[in-house]
Amino acid sequence: MSKEVKKATLYVDRNIEVGEVDKRIYGSFIEHLGRAVYEGIYQPGNKFADNEGLRQDTIKLIKEIGVPIVRYPGGNFVSDFHWEDSVGPVEKRPHRIEPAWGVIETNEFGLHEFMNWSKKAGTETMYAINLGTRGIEDAKNVVEYCNIKKNTLYSDMRRKNGAEDPFDIKLWCLGNEMDGPWQMGHKTATEYGRIANEAGKIMKWIDPSIEVVACGSSNMGMPTFGKWEATVLEEGYDTFDYLSLHTYYGNHENNTPDFLASSVDMDKFISAVVSVCDYVKAVKKSNKQINLSFDEWNVWYHSNEQDKKLEKWIEHPHQLEDIYNFEDALLVGSMLITLLRHADRVKIACLAQLVNVIAPIMTSDTGAWKQTIFYPYMHASQFGRGTVLTSVVKTPTYESKHGDAPYIDSVVVKDEENGTVTIFAVNKDLENDFELTADLRQFADYKVKEHIMLTHDDLKAVNTEENPDNVAPVAYNGTKLDNGVLTSILPSRSWNVIRLEK
Structure with missing residues (x-):
């Protein structure tokens, strides 16, 4: 029995823009958690490490993605962190109990080491x-x-510790998930708004060139959601530059259609927070616009049961090590599309995290490899630079726990500087291919450069060190642009990158 080929139509105008893509939307996150730092990016004595203990195999993969900014050192970790512990001679740094994740932190890898790593990895620091x-x-x-x-x-302490020149960090998070009762030092919205405003003010007095991110809600399901954002912004609207959002999704019920519809929830979350930001702007009669930093987002659920069995008070255990499958990559693709569709307000985003801990990159003592989610993340970062165009996809939808979900998720990015247009698209239909058509007569001087596709017969397929290319992108040659009309087949359950060039 052959598959049905359904139809979807993409409508786009090259002159109607959502907004410029801030490259920081492709950021990531390294927390002192599990093996993200130790054995992930830093492992003295490993055959892939340089003379400073920095793993070059992971740096190579990070450069392949083109990660522009990395949030550090947490996360929940930061809420009991003494930054002074992480500087100075390594042999004098204290080993501390780390209550957030129930481990011992040695502080062997600290601020100077991270700044050195970020320079080698070609990324900036948040x-x-x-x-x-x-x-x-x-x-x-x-x-x-x-x-x-x-x-x-x-500053002289820094120089004594070996860094003559300033680190010149431009982006700062004012705490982490302070609305969450799980957070060390959890506060009410008023308490947090007050201290974040005062901290941000004095930080900007020290260096007026910096930007600061205030904590929004840890997820849209928080009982204080909405009221938290409004109260925090009312306390520090003039000080804050960005408001954070965090969310993770998991296929706990093994219901793939519902799971893939999670991007609908993410879209609602962003729109709701924008509404609150603009409400406070109106109340304050301000001309300033608060933009968003979606500085934690990913799929996270595979490791939950395993992590309940971990021994406490040991150093960098195998913690939060989700092994991602193919359906996770489809959702990550849709989440990236969702972020891009809000490029006018989402200026920073961090896939949480980067190596080993809920990450696109995994390591062992003998190598590093790409998880399934590596590919949509890499493709978006490589090809999703420029300007997001306003587009609409006419597509069938299906019912989900998040509301009606489109079978086809798509976004269009125009890069005038490099003469390219990129269409990112996910087909969430588990059975049927879609024929995508688009009237692109406004791009008559363009041609199809390539169509990159990620698809697999097994939704639960994973990549391993032994079989690292089990789920990997392939080239598709059937996409055409004739007389200004684009036609392409988007296979069932697929991530697609259609690149046009002048």
């Missing part, structure tokens, strides 16, 4: 401060340590 168990003075001191040139207590 540094998070502790507004859980610490506060305003510590925030001031770490900005002074990182960004002031010399002749002050903390």
Whole structure:
């Protein structure tokens, strides 16, 4: 019995734009959690490590993605973190109990080591401060340590510790998930808004060139969602530059259509937070626009049961090590499309995380390999630079727990500088191919350069060190652009990248 080929139509105008893509939308996250740092990016003595213990195999894969910014050092970890523990001679750094994840933190890898790694990895730093168990003075001191040139207590401490030049970190997180009762130093919205505003003010007094991200809700299901955002912004609207969003999805019920529809929920989340930001803007009669930092997003559920069995108070255990399958890659593709569709307001986003911990890259002592979610993330980062065009896909929908979900998710990015147009599309239909058509007469001087496709017969297929290319992209040659009309087949359950060039 042959598959039915359904039809979808893409409508796009090259002159109607959503907004410019901020490259930081393709950011990621390294937390002192599990094997993200130790054995992930840093492993002295490993055959892939350089003379500073930095794993070159993971750096190579990170450069392949083109990760522009990395959030560090947490996450829940940061809410009890003393930044001073992570600088100075390694042999003098304290080993501390780390309550957030129930482990021992040695501080062997710290601020200087991370800044050195980020330079080698070709990425910038988004540094998070502790507004859980610490506060305003510590925030001031770490900005002074990182960004002031010399002749002050903390800048001279940095120079004594081996970094003559400032780190010049431009983007700072004012704590992490402070709305969550699981967070060390959890606060009410008013308490957090006050301390975040005061911390942000003094940080900007130290270095007026920095930007700061205030904590929004940890997810849309929080009982304080909406009210939290409004209260926090009312306290610090003039100080804050971005408001954060976090969300993770999992296929707990093994219902793939519902799972793939999670991007509908993500879209609602973004729209709701934009509405609250603009409400406070109106109330304050302000001309300033608060944009969004979606600085934690991913699929996370595979490792939940395994992590319940971990021994406490050991160093960097195998923790949060989700092994991603093919259907996870489809959802990650749809989530990337969702972020791009909101490029006018979402300026920063961090796939959480980068190596070993709920990550696109996995390592062992003998190598590093790409998980299934590596590919949509890499493709979006490589080819999704430029301007997002307003587009509409006429497609059948299906019912899900998140509401009506389109079978075809799509977004169009125009890159005038390089003369390219890229169509990202996910076919969420598990049985049927779709014929996609688009009137592209406005792009008459373009031709089809390539169509990259990620698909697999087994939704649960994974990549392993022994079989790293089990789920990998292939080229499709059937996409045509004739007389200004694009036609293409999007196979059932597929991630697609259609690239046009002048």
